[in-house]
Amino acid sequence: MPYRAPVSELRFVLDHVVGFDRVAATDRFAEATPDMVEAILKEAGKMCEDILAPLNRAGDLNPATLENGVVRTSPGFADGFAAIAEGGWLGMSADPEHGGMGLPIALTMAVNEMMGSACLSLQLNPLMTQGQIEALEAHASPEIQKTYIPKLISGEWCGTMNLTEAQAGSDVGALRTKAEPNGDGTYAVTGQKIYISWGDNDFSENICHLVLARLPDGTEGTRGISLFMVPKRIPDENGTPGVANTLKVVSLEHKLGLHGSPTAVMQYDGATGWLVGEPHKGMAAMFTMMNNARLGVGVQGLSVAEAAMQHAIGYAMDRKQGKTPGGDGTILEHADVRRMVLGMKADTFAVRAIALDCAVALDMAKATGDAAWKARGAFLTPIAKAFGTDTGIKVAGDGIQVHGGMGFVEETGAAQYLRDVRVTAIYEGTNGIQAMDLVGRKLMDGGVAAFALIDEIEGFGNEDLRAAASHLRTLTKWMLDQDMQDRFAGAVSYLNAFARILGAYYHLKAAKADPTRAPLATYAAGRMIPEALAEMAKARTGAAELYAVSTDVIAA
Amino acid sequence: MPYRAPVSELRFVLDHVVGFDRVAATDRFAEATPDMVEAILKEAGKMCEDILAPLNRAGDLNPATLENGVVRTSPGFADGFAAIAEGGWLGMSADPEHGGMGLPIALTMAVNEMMGSACLSLQLNPLMTQGQIEALEAHASPEIQKTYIPKLISGEWCGTMNLTEAQAGSDVGALRTKAEPNGDGTYAVTGQKIYISWGDNDFSENICHLVLARLPDGTEGTRGISLFMVPKRIPDENGTPGVANTLKVVSLEHKLGLHGSPTAVMQYDGATGWLVGEPHKGMAAMFTMMNNARLGVGVQGLSVAEAAMQHAIGYAMDRKQGKTPGGDGTILEHADVRRMVLGMKADTFAVRAIALDCAVALDMAKATGDAAWKARGAFLTPIAKAFGTDTGIKVAGDGIQVHGGMGFVEETGAAQYLRDVRVTAIYEGTNGIQAMDLVGRKLMDGGVAAFALIDEIEGFGNEDLRAAASHLRTLTKWMLDQDMQDRFAGAVSYLNAFARILGAYYHLKAAKADPTRAPLATYAAGRMIPEALAEMAKARTGAAELYAVSTDVIAA
Incomplete structure (x- = not known):
């Protein structure tokens, strides 16, 4: 069952769900006409x-390896990367x-989805690399930009x-790496x-490491951290x-x-680095990179959801087993398999819409400077990351289940x-951190x-959805009244609820734009609203309820 | 973080949650005194x-292999099995x-849990092997019983x-294996x-295969299937x-x-077999084996939940990261990690209670012949299997998440x-089949x-629980009014709801029996009831809603 790029589905979501036409209507992105979008996708x-x-499979079976200090990448990956570079997708x-x-x-997110x-x-x-380009564009000196960005592109x-x-994992501020002038x-x-991730490879002329480190006068915690460009090989004057x-x-x-992605432990021994951005402002600079990387990781969840869904549907439409109501005997005709497949389809759609809505908001913020767009993008980013990756994991798990015993082989x-996508709930900030x-x-x-999002949802006019959105408004007000610990105790559930109502x-x-989508929408809303x-x-x-269970009881 | 057998927790659930004392009060199981239980556990x-x-880890790293037709098991497994056999646990x-x-x-289930x-x-x-012993006890001729059961024990x-x-997977009736007199x-x-599973090994004198096959006069479908004992080596007159x-x-x-469990493709070429039970009644005989195997697989989910939970708690109590409210700095003090750990603990408890309640019902049915006990055991079996294994998967996933980046290594x-437990939702009848x-x-x-279970829950007297149980009663009545396809469409959700209300x-x-458990119980009920x-x-x-989404839309 080979992967098929969901070009028309991406077009549909861009055009009819997340209002991409508004992006194309800005001066900044005037080139992004429907024809251009179609051609790119x-x-x-x-x-x-x-x-x-x-x-994909070759990468899994032949992991990247380290031989005498040199990383050897999986078979074909150099050619695959060359194709990505030549296409201009970086x-x-x-x-x-x-x-x-x-x-x-x-x-970019639509293309990233397909690549993932x-x-x-x-x-x-x-x-x-995309995240690094963005961080350098925003924070690096013109010299660094000129030296690095074209080569990264x-x-x-x-x-x-x-x-x-x-x-220093989730607590980045605990880092000890030093930078001495x-x-x-x-x-x-x-x-x-x-x-x-991809700490080294055997197909790049250079590897450019953006490294968080502390200057001698950097205070403890995140406020004393600076960002440095530390290349594997130092560029000469040319x-x-x-x-x-x-x-x-x-x-x-x-x-x-x-397995195809080499995850490295990197050692820096007085390595030459260049400051990126202001001293002690490294976290802010890194966050530029991380914010889009977070959306990008949410899209990785989407990538796997789409691929696992296609794979499972292909199997379900081929595998025959038992008597079915429709009579063709494929397992897709069995109620419980159909339930799983519809769930996969409904969830994948929801994740794609959230991710692309988030991306549109970021684009509109960039094009218009409007604070409301910026806030929408910022608000949707952790939802896109956490819900996207949780969904990738869930859909991949359902994909195994649809395959029955074959799923475990x-x-x-x-x-x-499932194995590949599992990390996406962890890296770029765990989903709890999101x-x-x-x-x-x-x-x-x-x-x-x-509230702006909730207003929009309530304004849409579906009765069940409006009632649920109203609950979400009440809960949001409740959250605002709590101290941070109480918010944190319910944070994941709040995110889960918001994502499902958005979905x-x-x-x-x-369904309003395309009535043939109404049955899936009805099914999806009928699941997502109760779950929310x-x-x-x-x-x-x-x-209080969390800490009422004592550590002694937990450890018992 | 080495595994610690939860002996006192098992005792508590047996004594205070599932009423094991009733089993010990029967003539048949009079030997199962508290002292005996304690000693055994x-x-x-x-x-x-x-x-x-x-x-455990050696088995994962060194899978069973097939060399020139001979299965070589993982290092130490022969000794491990010998210990199990010597202990009398088979x-x-x-x-x-x-x-x-x-x-x-x-x-047996309590011991199985710990072994798993x-x-x-x-x-x-x-x-x-346990399942086979049971099937032979119930259906085999005295000669077969005498030849096989003592050696299996x-x-x-x-x-x-x-x-x-x-x-022929979920549709066993489609099998083609033949048996000719x-x-x-x-x-x-x-x-x-x-x-x-365990189709062969290098530490047993003989492997006894119970094989479903069709006699020459067997009709199509499950009614034409018979059960045969087909040993690897044919026992002589002694x-x-x-x-x-x-x-x-x-x-x-x-x-x-x-990986440590060899999963074999077996080829039978006119292999000599002995009929077990009546001709064409093989499915019924196999179901004897499968029913307890289903509970046993549910317990495998519990096994992994317990082990993954212990492993994650050990890490969470050791790993320091960031500032915490309590000040000790372990990640267990962070609200979201605590939430995950409490969820793991709450779910593991619920699964153990369901599995042991099911087992107690089966024991009471055996000891008293009472139809109500039999029906309770039969009803709880698919819940124990599906909820147990789903929970094993969920808790193992949470365990990865608690470990952060380390969880992916x-x-x-x-x-x-997670890798080990994933199959438990598939084998012995997928959770959808359950x-x-x-x-x-x-x-x-x-x-x-x-309704008997719902009566018991309503009678317990907790207000929120009673309201939820009342909804479950209404839903159960609704289910009874539907045709089978409509039931199947909601089957997994019905099971999920029932399991959570039981939990x-x-x-x-x-909590009533031990007030120190009240905080966890409050937390657990506060999650399980809304989820239900x-x-x-x-x-x-x-x-209708499932099939309203056309196959064309699904395939698009």
């Missing part, structure tokens, strides 16, 4: 089907000044992000970083990679999935989707962004 | 901690007439069950069976394994998990739990068994 989709999808949304296409993030469906472990590489060089250390404007970066920097890959992790491919961001930072506006809303909106109500009940748990 | 627990748990509930201990199934927590892939072997021989064929009372069995039978392992599967061990059994066969009594009930019952209400809303979907 078709071309990228073809590459994903023909070149990337065939690499710099789709990058500034044309440096060779990018300047296209909306919504289109085809081969998630390879797609993680462009995702990192062309794919000659790749980018990584180095945040985590053994003792060399006296010539550069810094000597020393420390060890872990979980560096920008050509020259001498090797004093950094190395110590080891690669043996992971549950994403690796050759089938169903299990790989939920805490939602009820913390993203409600700091007093709920303005949340039901987008489904019903789609349950999550809303759970969201009010409060911290 | 402690002894089995010690073996699990000291001997089986250390094998024949705990077997008839003393054949060398069993004649103990209640509830105790310690090493699931090895524990699957005794589970199969002693662990000299192992048992397997052979149902599935490539074209040899004229001497034996049969020549010919066909290929797949997914045969019961000593003699000549090799004409059967072989064709291949072993490469699986997502359970295989060395941590968190991922193995749910269909619940709303189909298990409601054929007009809801008597369901909340057992938690509140536990959502599932009840979804259970009423009906088939």
Whole structure:
């Protein structure tokens, strides 16, 4: 069952659900005409089907390895990456000044989705590079921009992000990597970083590491952290990679999935680095990269949901077993298999709509500078990340279940989707961190962004949806009245509820635009709304109830 | 973080939640005194901690292999199995007439739980053998019983069950394996069976295959199927394994998990078999084996839930990250981690209570012959299987999440739990099949068994629980009024709802018996009841809504 790029579905969601026409109507993105969108999605989709999808299983079976300090990537990955670079998909949304296409993030996310469906472990590489380009555009000096961005866009060089250390995971502020001034404007970066996705490879001329480290006068915690560009090979005056920097890959992790993506422990031994942005403002700079990376990771969840769904539907329409009401005997005709498949389809649609709505908001914010668009994008980002990846995991699990015993056999491919996607709920900020961001930072506006979304949903006019949205409004007000610990106690449930109500809303909106979608929308809303109500009940748990169970009882 | 056998927790659930004292009060199980139970659980627990748990990772890293037709098991598994056999844990509930201990199934399940927590892939072997003993006790001739059961109990021989064929999975009736009379009372069995757990090993003197096959006069479908004992080596007149039978392992599967358990494709080429039970009544005989195997598989879900929970709690109490309200800095003090851990703990308790309540009902039915006990056991079996295994998967997933990035790294061990447990939702009848059994066969009594449970829950007197149980009663009545397709459409949600209401009930019952459990019970009920209400809303979907989404739309 080969992967088929869902070009028309992406077009439908862009055109009829998330209002992409508003993006195309701005001066900044005037090039993104319907014809252009169609051409881009078709071309990228073809590459994903023909070149990337065939690499997926090979990458799983032949993980990247470290041999004498050199990373050897999975068979075909170099060619796959070359195709991505040649297609221009690395710099789709990058500034044309440096060779990018300047296209909306919504289109980058649509293309990313397809690349991730085809081969998630390879797609993680462009995702990192895209984020680095964005961080450099926003924070780096013109010299650094000129040296690095064109090479990142062309794919000659790749980018990584180095945040985590053994003792500093979710708490980035605990990091110990140091940066000492060399006296010539550069810094000597020393420390060890872990979980560096695509920390090295054998097809890039250079690897550009964005590394969080502390200057000698940096205070403890996140406020004393600065961001540095630390290239594997130091560019000479012509920008050509020259001498090797004093950094190395110590080891690669043996992971549950994403075997094709080398996850490195990186050692920096006084490696030469260049400051990116202001001293001690590294977290803010890194957040530029991370915010879109978060949406990008949410889209990875979508990628796997779409691929696992196609794979399961292909099996369900082929496999015959028992007597069925329709009489054709395929298991898709069995009520419970159909239930699973519809659930996969409903959830995948919802995730795509949330991710693309988020992307449209980010594009509109960029094009118009409007604070409301910015707030909408910021609010939707943690939802897109957490709900997108949770859904990817859920749909991949359902895909295994649809396959029955075959789902547990690796050759089938169903299990790989689950293994690969599992990390997306963890990296770029765990889904718990996303939920805490939602009820913390993203409600700091007093709920303005949340209420604007709820207004929109209530205004849509479906009765059940309106009632649920009204509950969500009440819950949001309740959240605003709580202290942070009580919010955190219900954060994941709040996010889950919001995502499901958005999902039901987008489904019903789609059905309005295209009545053939009404049956799926009815089914989806009939699941998502009750689930949202349950999550809303759970969201009010409060911290006291959590801590009432003593650590002794937990440990018993 | 080594596994610790939850002996006192098992005692508590037996004594204060599921009323095991009633079992011990029967003549049949009079030996199962509190002292005896304590001794058994402690002894089995010690073996699990000291001997089986250390094998778990080795089994994962060194899968069983097939070399020149011979299965080589994982390092240490032979010794582990010997310890299980020597402890008498294979024949705990077997008839003393054949060398069993004649103990209640509830105790077998408690011991199985601990063995499965310690090493699931090895524990699957005794589970199969236990089921075979039971099937032979119920259906085999005295000669077969005498030849096989003592050897199965002693662990000299192992048992397997052979149902599935490539074209006959959930639809067992589609099987093509044939059995031709040899004229001497034996049969020549010919066909290929797949997914045969522990189809062979290198530590048993003999492997006893119970094989479903069709006699020449067997009609199509499940009514024409008979059950045969087909040993790997044919016992001579003294019961000593003699000549090799004409059967072989064709291949072993490469699986997502359970690597230590060889999953075989078995080929029978006119292999000599003996009829077990009546001709054409093989499905009924196999169901004896499968029913307890279903409960046993539900307990496998519990096993992994408990092990993954302990593993995650150990990590959460050790890992320090960020500032915490309590100030000790372990991640267990963070609200969202605590939420996950409490959820794992609440769910694991609920699954254990359901499984042991089911086992107690089966024991009471055996001891008293009372139809109500039998019906309770039968009703709870699919719930224990599906909810137990779904929970095992969920808790293992949460365990990964609690570990953060470490959860995706295989060395941590968190991922193995998820990989191993995933199949439990599939084998012994997929969880969808369990749910269909619940709303189909298990409601054929007009809801008597369901309503008896609901009466008990309503009678407990907690207000929220009573309201939820009342909804469940209404839903059950609704189910009884639907045709089978409409029931099937909502089957999984019905099962999910019933399990959650049972879970909340057992938690509140536990809190009544031990007030220190009240905080966890409050938390658990506060999650399970809203979730049950959502599932009840979804259970009423009906088939029409599922089939309203056309196959064309699904395939698009």
